[in-house]
Amino acid sequence: MKEEQKVKLEAGLTDRLLEERLNNMPVSGSSDYALNQLIDLAKEGFTEFPKALIQEVVIQDLLQALKKSHGNYLNIKLPEIEQSIYNLYSKQTHSDNVLLMLCGFFISYQKKLVAHIQYEEVFLFPYIESLLEYQKSGTPIDRERFGKFTLKQFFENHSNLEEDLNEVRNKITANIDGLKAPLAFRIFMTQLEHFEKDLAIHAVLEDDVLLPRLVELEVHLLG
Ligand SMILES: [Fe+2]
Numbered sequence: 001m002k003e004e005q006k007v008k009l010e011a012g013l014t015d016r017l018l019e020e021r022l023n024n025m026p027v028s029g030s031s032d033y034a035l036n037q038l039i040d041l042a043k044e045g046f047t048e049f050p051k052a053l054i055q056e057v058v059i060q061d062l063l064q065a066l067k068k069s070h071g072n073y074l075n076i077k078l079p080e081i082e083q084s085i086y087n088l089y090s091k092q093t094h095s096d097n098v099l100l101m102l103c104g105f106f107i108s109y110q111k112k113l114v115a116h117i118q119y120e121e122v123f124l125f126p127y128i129e130s131l132l133e134y135q136k137s138g139t140p141i142d143r144e145r146f147g148k149f150t151l152k153q154f155f156e157n158h159s160n161l162e163e164d165l166n167e168v169r170n171k172i173t174a175n176i177d178g179l180k181a182p183l184a185f186r187i188f189m190t191q192l193e194h195f196e197k198d199l200a201i202h203a204v205l206e207d208d209v210l211l212p213r214l215v216e217l218e219v220h221l222l223g
């Protein structure tokens with residue numbers, strides 16, 4: 001076992017579980033393995049991780065994983081949810097009209113979500129790549145492109161997409177008011193529930209692993 005993996009964890013059941021996992025990490029210390037450990041822990045509801053495990057993750061691997069899940073949201077999850085709304089629309093009865101209106105809450109949210117992802121893809125991630133390049137080779141960050149952008153500021157204003165989706169779900173549920181929900185609508189609601197869980201894991205990787213590490217690096221490199 002690697003020396004840095006022998007992390008002294010605080011007492012408690014949670015920490016014992018984490019320690020067990022760290023002890024089982026392969027000697028090669030592959031970043032994918034550490035990343036999967038983090039994802040598994042996030043799925044179980046943890047939001048704090050041992051520093052050694054966080055440091056084990058290579059930033060480029062984490063960026064790849066985040067980009068992959070962005071692609072998954074835009075190309076698979078959202079089209080699947082849209083399909084459910086379409087199914088509801090194509091077989092609508094009177095009460096389904098109300099349900100369709102409720103789906104509108106999600107459609108507004110979806111626009112915000114897509115804009116959030118696009119911003120990260122076209123601005124945040126390229127900035128991170130530039131910062132890493134600066135660290136590696138000293139190539140200065142293109143301030144004409146990135147202006148006065150800082151990760152610290154971005155981190156402070158980074159919105160909680162999973163909490164917003166939770167609000168959408170609650171708003172829809174509160175308005176169903178005894179309406180009999182057809183299968184397409186029930187599928188739609190289950191999809192939202194799963195999507196929210198997925199976004200919560202994504203948020204943990206961004207807010208508890210990626211950004212804290214990079215804000216530290218940014219402060220160290222750029223002051
Ligand atoms: Fe993201």
Ligand SMILES: [Fe+2]
Nearest residue numbers: 116120158206
């Ligand atoms: Fe984000």
